[in-house]
Amino acid sequence: MTEPTWMHENFEPTGSSIGYRIVRKLDEVQSPFQRIEIYESTDWGNLMLIDGAMMLTTRDNFFYHEMISHPALFTHANPRDVVIIGGGDCGTLREVLRHEGVATAVQCDIDEQVTRMAEKYFPELCESNGDPRARLLFDDGVAYMANRAPDSVDVVIVDSTDPVGPAEGLFNKAFYESCFRALREDGILVQQSESPLALLELIREMRAEMGKAGFQAFKTLPFPQPCYPTGWWSVTLARKHADGRHGGFEFREADARTAALGTRYYSADVHRGALATPPFVAAALEN
Amino acid sequence: MTEPTWMHENFEPTGSSIGYRIVRKLDEVQSPFQRIEIYESTDWGNLMLIDGAMMLTTRDNFFYHEMISHPALFTHANPRDVVIIGGGDCGTLREVLRHEGVATAVQCDIDEQVTRMAEKYFPELCESNGDPRARLLFDDGVAYMANRAPDSVDVVIVDSTDPVGPAEGLFNKAFYESCFRALREDGILVQQSESPLALLELIREMRAEMGKAGFQAFKTLPFPQPCYPTGWWSVTLARKHADGRHGGFEFREADARTAALGTRYYSADVHRGALATPPFVAAALEN
Numbered sequence: 001m002t003e004p005t006w007m008h009e010n011f012e013p014t015g016s017s018i019g020y021r022i023v024r025k026l027d028e029v030q031s032p033f034q035r036i037e038i039y040e041s042t043d044w045g046n047l048m049l050i051d052g053a054m055m056l057t058t059r060d061n062f063f064y065h066e067m068i069s070h071p072a073l074f075t076h077a078n079p080r081d082v083v084i085i086g087g088g089d090c091g092t093l094r095e096v097l098r099h100e101g102v103a104t105a106v107q108c109d110i111d112e113q114v115t116r117m118a119e120k121y122f123p124e125l126c127e128s129n130g131d132p133r134a135r136l137l138f139d140d141g142v143a144y145m146a147n148r149a150p151d152s153v154d155v156v157i158v159d160s161t162d163p164v165g166p167a168e169g170l171f172n173k174a175f176y177e178s179c180f181r182a183l184r185e186d187g188i189l190v191q192q193s194e195s196p197l198a199l200l201e202l203i204r205e206m207r208a209e210m211g212k213a214g215f216q217a218f219k220t221l222p223f224p225q226p227c228y229p230t231g232w233w234s235v236t237l238a239r240k241h242a243d244g245r246h247g248g249f250e251f252r253e254a255d256a257r258t259a260a261l262g263t264r265y266y267s268a269d270v271h272r273g274a275l276a277t278p279p280f281v282a283a284a285l286e287n
Numbered sequence: 288m289t290e291p292t293w294m295h296e297n298f299e300p301t302g303s304s305i306g307y308r309i310v311r312k313l314d315e316v317q318s319p320f321q322r323i324e325i326y327e328s329t330d331w332g333n334l335m336l337i338d339g340a341m342m343l344t345t346r347d348n349f350f351y352h353e354m355i356s357h358p359a360l361f362t363h364a365n366p367r368d369v370v371i372i373g374g375g376d377c378g379t380l381r382e383v384l385r386h387e388g389v390a391t392a393v394q395c396d397i398d399e400q401v402t403r404m405a406e407k408y409f410p411e412l413c414e415s416n417g418d419p420r421a422r423l424l425f426d427d428g429v430a431y432m433a434n435r436a437p438d439s440v441d442v443v444i445v446d447s448t449d450p451v452g453p454a455e456g457l458f459n460k461a462f463y464e465s466c467f468r469a470l471r472e473d474g475i476l477v478q479q480s481e482s483p484l485a486l487l488e489l490i491r492e493m494r495a496e497m498g499k500a501g502f503q504a505f506k507t508l509p510f511p512q513p514c515y516p517t518g519w520w521s522v523t524l525a526r527k528h529a530d531g532r533h534g535g536f537e538f539r540e541a542d543a544r545t546a547a548l549g550t551r552y553y554s555a556d557v558h559r560g561a562l563a564t565p566p567f568v569a570a571a572l573e574n
Contacts (some may be wrong), residue, residue, distance in 0.1 A: 007303055010293050015330030016513065017293055019304030043302030043485070060517075064565075121445065132396015163358040197347065197513060198330070222520035224511060226303065226484060230347075232511035273560025280349075280551040 004173040009054050011229040014198040017122060018054060018227060020044055026121060031113035033166045040120045040138035041072050044227075046121045048089065050114070051197035054227045059120065061091055064192070065125075066266040067223040067274070068096035068235050072155050072190040073102075074251040074259075074271065075237060080104070085141035087159035088114030091125040093134060094156070098261045105134050110166055142169045153182045158191035163202070171206060172252070176213030177239075186239075186246035189215065193236040194210055196222045200284045206236060209284070216242035219249040220285060221274040223265070240278055249275065291329050296341050298516040301485040305341060305514060307331055313408060314473040318400035320453045325408045333408045335376065337401070337448055337453040341514045345409060349379055351479070353553040354561070355522050356382035359442050360389075361538040361558065362524065362571045363544075365442040367391070370469070372428035372457060375401030375448035376410040378546070380421060383444070385548045392421050392523040397453055399425035429456045432465035440469045445478035448488075450489070456495060463500035473526075473533035474500065480523040482516055487571045493523060494572070495526075503529035506536040507572060510552070535564065 014287055020041045026037040045058020056064070056180035067085045069092050073079045080103040082096050088109030097107050109115065114138065119126045127134060137144065156179045160167040170191075170283070178190050189210065193203045207218045215238040225233035237249060257269035277285070295306035307328045311330075312326040326334045329354050332345020343351070356379050360366045372498065375396030383392045394403065398488070402423065406413045416423060432443070443466045448456040456462055466476050476497065480490045494505045502525040512520035524536060535570040543555035 008293070008299050008304060008306055010306065010308070014310040015328060017304070017306030017308075018518075019296060019297065019306065021297070021299075021302040021304075041302060058335070095484050154317055197291030197511070222511070224484070224509070224517075226519060230511075230513040231305075232513060265565045267563065267566055269563030270560075270565055273557075273563040276551045276554065276560040277345040278557055281556055 005196065006041065007039065007051075009052065014197070014229045016229055018229060018231070020047060027117065029085070029117065029235045031111050036113055036117050038117060047050050048121065049116060050167060052096070053162065055161070056089060056091070056122070057227050058168055060226045061125070062264045063087075063223055063225050064233065065091035065095050067221065068092055068157060068159055068190060068192055070256070070261065070263065070266045071221055071235065071239055071251065071274065072188050073099050075190050075249055076154055077186060077247060077252070081153050082106070082143070082155045082157065083108065083148070083153050084157045084159055085128050085145065086161070086167065086271050087157065089118040089122060090115060090129055092159045093121070093129040094125055097128045097131050097133060105132060106137060107134065108137040108139055108141045108144040110138065110140050112135065116259065117124070135221045136195045142175050142178070145175060145182055146233065148178070148182040150181050151184050154184060154187050156183060156189045158189070161191065162194070171209065173209045173212045176210045180214045180240065183240065189238040190235050191236045193220060195232055196220060196234045196281050197232055197237060198230045200281065203236060204235065205284060206240075215240060220281065222278070222281070223274060237281050289333050289561040294326065296336075296339065297352060299340070301482065301516045303440070303516055305483070305516060305518070307334060309345070314404065316400050316404065318398050320398045325404060334514075335404060335408070338452060340449065342448070343376060343378070343409070344514050344563050347513045348376075348412070349551045350428055350510055350512050351520065352378035352382050354508065355379055355444060355446055355477060355479055356400055357543070357548065357550065357553045358561065359444065359521065359539065360386050360477050361543045362534070362536055363441055363475050364539070365474060367429065369393070369442045370395065370432070370435070371444045372432065372441050373454065374444065375535065376405040376409060377402060377416055379446045381412055381415040384415045384418050390420060393405050393424060393429040395424040395426055395428045396426065397427050397500055400468060404460055404525050416518055427470060429465070432462060432469055434464070437468050438471045441471060441474055443470060443474070444475045445476070445481065449481070452507050453542065458496065460496045460499045463497050463502065467501045467527065470527065476525040479520050480521045482519055483507060483518055483521045483568050485517045490521065490523060491572060494525075497525045502527060504535060506562070507564065507568065509568070510561060510567070522559050
């Protein structure tokens, strides 16, 4: 047994770093797309890194998985058909399937190895993979959305890595046009949108690309996520109409309050709170 | 000119680390109480470390300073006399003095060197130090509160370092009893209360000690603070009565909405949002 050591992820774009005290490396694999490493930590359970970037820890992934799924699903009036692009650790899929009204949930991640690693080291995230409503695909998410039938999806969740490497194609107009076409009129696109403090420019660019693809209304919800740069992260929701025809970003608050989803961070009140855009973020995003 | 290097603060109690890309060390002083270091960073402005622990950065201190002051001041019906224990960087004092109704604001920090360093490297935080309502003391906060006249304070703000070293005496029953006695019946005690994810046990202990001193109602408000461990921090408010006689933790929302304080993170909606205690925090704190 060796002594625990500190491992740091120095994140160049923000000039800041996040680190953990590590017991040992548990596994690693070089997939056709990226390098996946699993570590055991002293206080945060297991960690998954992809190409050296922290993806999730056992202890704190609930913030992200709950906030990328429940706000969008409670904003849609009746989400039945959901597509998750990326999301290979299956944590988002698990949260989506907590909604009884969901009839189909397709998860399309390009890298099967992410899911294989999650099954082994984050089994709790994969506990709904056998749900008859779930379909796990290991394929190119850009192609999947381009080929998906028009008007066939209620919510598209883009649960991807940063906009470099395999995920780069998930942050541009062409991809968003596919999402727009596949979504029904009252559909919602939601995407992880990085740090609302240190990466605001990226959120602006994302929204601009979504706008070019036809989306007209946007809302960025911040939440804590200790394992990501700055510890403060966000998701951005987009809708096809700005006139509130389909409810804008108000949500089914009564449903959220009574749903008893067993969430640890998400609640109707937390959702309401996340709709309060801090002044400096509002000024930057002009919403 | 040397190349920037990475500096990491490995925080043993949470098994996690925060770091910054550093250009150079600007200054350092060993005061009678602690070691104060100032660094220039590539992306976060200047940094102040005390005994190796990150205290503040130019870029992100606004979260903390706004959230330790405005929620408490807008929760009190008419805060006129405010005491800040600690707070030597003067950022909290500046926020308190934005409230026109405040008549006196005493800042009592044991270490004058913290203020001298702030004047030099964080001058924007000290811009209200010459306000005729402000009084800067460099003295023991425990003694100050013990000697303060009974029923003479509306809001006590404990803006201290972690509960080790010089600040240890600010987290126990004896100190809270002094605060209780000095506060008027409708007074509010507010204290920085560490990470609501990784240091929940400390918040429980703080509340228990406050309770032994007579405080009956507590509310913990979370907020992002990238430079502190986990990037998610909190303040805890305490009041003398649990029966809502003095308004509990509802706040002067209309005043907060129209005050035009020039805050960057705080707003009436953000305050409302911070009152939404996430389910796992509520379960741990039983509130």
